[in-house]
Amino acid sequence: MLTIHAAAALRRTTCGEPVPGDAVAVSGDRVAAVGPLEELLERYPGARVRRWPGTLGPALVHEGAVPAAPTPRERVHAVLRLGATAVLADRVTEPELLAAAGRTGVAVLDVPRQPALAPSARADLAVFDADGTCVATILAGRVLHRRA
Template structure:
């Protein structure tokens, strides 16, 4: 399985918690978080891993509540969410015209109820990186990079 270490200016394991790790990193193996920590330690632990460096704050991907953004096709509607750092949607938001299938094809979780998000070893690798103005730089769903701002 390919292993990737995502490094950012700042790491937050939860968005609403006080803990911030400057220069923190998340090692991702397959669709799971293998470890969190500082880049040097993770690179030593996982030699040969691909390293992706991001400017901004790396944290758990977001859960979208409410209707999906408008776009011509279900795939494009889901992509609009990925561009916002979303990795999960509520089931009632993806009921029509191929939306659920498009969400699942792109790795989005379809949830029956909202849940808090966190980055934890062994958990699903759902990550998002945001820059200083809050714009999403990158989204990772189940370990797969599904959005990267150019």
């Protein structure tokens, strides 16, 4: 099912300026299109629409140490709560943590990359409120974290 994710504004890159009224259409685990919400609604009339508070953009790459938690699964979820869907390989050296990242779908990268929203890219998105707190994290089109 195609889903359109919309917020007050959208960043196409993590450093880009937020564009009010833009949104991202997601089909399965991929970005189908990025652009003005009204155009996406016309292009995909049967799409489900998720409206988020804050600014929507590409999910982050977590470059620091993976947060401490009682289990590897909880450590991976702590990364998702920060708005990240990728970690650096040199920070994920424990086999149990690497396995938990793999089961969840968190990307393990050899080098950092600049996340961007573009058609056919993996649909890794994050929503941040005005104070920078992560509201939601979408990994490969699936909402894996949503702040209550």
